[in-house]
Amino acid sequence: MTKERVLEVDGLRMRYGATDVLHDVTLRAHRGEVVALLGPNGAGKTTTIEILEGFRLRSAGRVEVLGVDPAHGDEKWRARLGVVLQSWRDHAKWRVRELLAHLGEYYAPYSTAAIQRPWDADELIEAVGLTEHAGQKIRTLSGGQRRRLDVAIGIVGRPEVLFLDEPTVGFDPAARHEFHELVQRLAADHGTTILLTTHDLDEAGKLADRILILAAGRIVAAGTAADLTRQIAGEDEVRWTVDGTRFVRSTTESTAFVRGLFSQYGDSLGGLEVRRASLEDTYLTLVRQNEVVR
Numbered sequence: 001m002t003k004e005r006v007l008e009v010d011g012l013r014m015r016y017g018a019t020d021v022l023h024d025v026t027l028r029a030h031r032g033e034v035v036a037l038l039g040p041n042g043a044g045k046t047t048t049i050e051i052l053e054g055f056r057l058r059s060a061g062r063v064e065v066l067g068v069d070p071a072h073g074d075e076k077w078r079a080r081l082g083v084v085l086q087s088w089r090d091h092a093k094w095r096v097r098e099l100l101a102h103l104g105e106y107y108a109p110y111s112t113a114a115i116q117r118p119w120d121a122d123e124l125i126e127a128v129g130l131t132e133h134a135g136q137k138i139r140t141l142s143g144g145q146r147r148r149l150d151v152a153i154g155i156v157g158r159p160e161v162l163f164l165d166e167p168t169v170g171f172d173p174a175a176r177h178e179f180h181e182l183v184q185r186l187a188a189d190h191g192t193t194i195l196l197t198t199h200d201l202d203e204a205g206k207l208a209d210r211i212l213i214l215a216a217g218r219i220v221a222a223g224t225a226a227d228l229t230r231q232i233a234g235e236d237e238v239r240w241t242v243d244g245t246r247f248v249r250s251t252t253e254s255t256a257f258v259r260g261l262f263s264q265y266g267d268s269l270g271g272l273e274v275r276r277a278s279l280e281d282t283y284l285t286l287v288r289q290n291e292v293v294r
């Protein structure tokens with residue numbers, strides 16, 4: 001797969017009135033990469049996505065999406081993007097298949113030899129798990145089904161870049177699992193570059209090739225879930241018992257520590273457990289550190 005750069009952001013700043021909400025955001029994503037943007041409420045995730053998709057004008061910095069500055073993106077450029085923001089509330093009387101076929105028509109002029117647009121409505125409905133509801137009116141869908149429709153609307157034009165803002169809110173566990181498979185397929189089979197925001201750390205760890213942690217308008221860490229955990233959370237927790245007495249110790253060198261326990265206590269060592277630092281520990285550590293700086 002080519003490592004074509006699809007998202008390039010350097011020194012992005014955003015100011016609302018007198019308040020700076022993005023100070024200096026730099027990020028990259030290449031073709032077929034899934035990047036998760038994590039951060040507490042108000043960190044600036046939605047603002048970042050809205051700037052990348054051309055919905056909001058930035059205050060400063062360089063931004064390119066598919067080689068184009070979103071502030072000057074034309075319809076042809078826009079047709080190559082997919083956006084899933086909030087729940088689709090218009091067209092409540094439309095039926096699922098009817099709406100997707102209608103919205104898909106917009107993308108037909110932008111079909112290319114490599115990417116056939118739009119996505120066939122029935123195939124798309126199947127891909128998002130709405131086949132049983134294809135003939136239903138939108139206002140009669142459940143919250144989770146409506147969210148699946150939001151996802152279908154976001155990808156009906158077979159986007160090369162997909163922005164997903166908290167895509168799985170309201171999904172039941174099975175729907176979440178199916179959605180994760182869909183995202184992985186879009187990235188792996190179609191080379192779609194995906195930038196998603198989420199508050200679900202398991203989701204980020206599972207889906208993303210790279211995680212960016214945004215705190216108070218700055219990217220404070222970036223890497224795979226494993227990289228971040230190793231770099232930042234650091235300490236594992238080791239628990240054990242000797243002659244019925246329980247012990248617990250935090251250490252960055254759990255393997256060497258456990259080896260030491262075996263050589264010291266031999267057969268009297270019991271109840272050994274090693275709890276690895278998790279992405280959640282990392283995330284909380286980073287967000288706390290950033291609050292202190294603020």
Ligand SMILES: Nc1ncnc2c1ncn2[C@@H]1O[C@H](COP(=O)(O)OP(=O)(O)OP(=O)(O)O)[C@@H](O)[C@H]1O
Pocket residue numbers: 016017021039040041042043044045046047048
């Ligand atoms: N149109 C606006 N005018 C003024 N301030 C805004 C506007 N939109 C967002 N903000 C502020 O910018 C900051 C970042 O908001 P943003 O919605 O980007 O955060 P977020 O990381 O997506 O948060 P959440 O996790 O709660 O969705 C917040 O402090 C918010 O109050």
